[in-house]
Amino acid sequence: MDIKLLTVRSEIAAGTRGAGMGIDALIVASLDQKSTFFRDHQVQNIDDVNNILFTNNNFPSAKHIDGVLTMLRRVCNATASTLEKNITPIVLAGDHSTAAGTISGIKKAHPNKRLGVIWIDAHADFHSPFTTPSGNMHGMPLAMVSHIDNKEEAVNTPSDETLELWEDIKNVGTEDKKIEPSDVVFIGVRDTEQPENSILNRHNITNITVKEVRELGALNTAQKALDQLSECDMIYISFDVDSMDPSISKGTGTPVANGLSVEEARIINTTLVKDPKVVCWEMVEVNPTLDQNNIMANNAFNILTDTVDSIKTSHTELA
Numbered sequence: 001m002d003i004k005l006l007t008v009r010s011e012i013a014a015g016t017r018g019a020g021m022g023i024d025a026l027i028v029a030s031l032d033q034k035s036t037f038f039r040d041h042q043v044q045n046i047d048d049v050n051n052i053l054f055t056n057n058n059f060p061s062a063k064h065i066d067g068v069l070t071m072l073r074r075v076c077n078a079t080a081s082t083l084e085k086n087i088t089p090i091v092l093a094g095d096h097s098t099a100a101g102t103i104s105g106i107k108k109a110h111p112n113k114r115l116g117v118i119w120i121d122a123h124a125d126f127h128s129p130f131t132t133p134s135g136n137m138h139g140m141p142l143a144m145v146s147h148i149d150n151k152e153e154a155v156n157t158p159s160d161e162t163l164e165l166w167e168d169i170k171n172v173g174t175e176d177k178k179i180e181p182s183d184v185v186f187i188g189v190r191d192t193e194q195p196e197n198s199i200l201n202r203h204n205i206t207n208i209t210v211k212e213v214r215e216l217g218a219l220n221t222a223q224k225a226l227d228q229l230s231e232c233d234m235i236y237i238s239f240d241v242d243s244m245d246p247s248i249s250k251g252t253g254t255p256v257a258n259g260l261s262v263e264e265a266r267i268i269n270t271t272l273v274k275d276p277k278v279v280c281w282e283m284v285e286v287n288p289t290l291d292q293n294n295i296m297a298n299n300a301f302n303i304l305t306d307t308v309d310s311i312k313t314s315h316t317e318l319a
């Protein structure tokens, strides 16, 4: 089974600068570890629009939404064309907004298949321009792809132009919503706002907490997440490194206490990708400017290589 690395130095949807450098921090980690990983695999770089940060932001409740739309279209097209060649995309991105592009690309390639999502993260990323506490669009990818505005719990009044662009974002790849919110399983989510809690309750979304991961063990956690999505035809996994505990490293923009250990994250990811329904894996939010000695990228790089090994060996056995 072939994989391809899609690199996206997306910076604009995070609140703290530096996530766009996460990919290069991973490459530095690979060089420090004398790994040939980035030489052994095909890499396709998706151009970023980070220059938009030199201009004023006109959209306080969805910062740089015009640039985010451009990025999502690019990520969607690259993901879809990779899948259409029967190659598994491994997406390495900066801020987490890109996941909406990846999900849209999966649906573009397979519009009639039901897609489940395993979201390993400290955050639920289910905000819309109506509910966001920050305006940072890396907190919105799951709302984008499930078409949830949650206007009932609005705390902001987005401009008409913002809402037009928000509709365009929802239509990237395909016009329909890409996933049912009930086809999302969270692992490690521990920092949400009230409008997100309502979505989780309303759609009965499972969150396997860090405490449960510890009780069940990492292997059973992965199995439980996969079991929840048994009715889905394909599965996408999104790994935000802020799911891990900040005591390990400060190298991510929105750290939250009481997270997963590196070993737990490694076992969860390597186990999940063995499922033949897994069509794509993504890793996001490494920010070396906040770190010391590139610790986050070194840990994330080890998880990346083990996960890619796991997906290649298990999917080959099945082929």
Ligand SMILES: NC(=[NH2+])NCCC[C@H](N)C(=O)O
Binding pocket: 095, 096, 097, 123, 125, 127, 132, 133, 134, 135, 136, 138, 139, 140, 191, 192, 193, 240, 242, 254, 285
């Ligand atoms: N992908 C992330 N790191 N998301 C953090 C989101 C934090 C917060 N919920 C917000 O919307 O601003």
Ligand SMILES: [Mn+2]
Binding pocket: 096, 121, 122, 123, 125, 138, 240
């Ligand atoms: Mn996230």
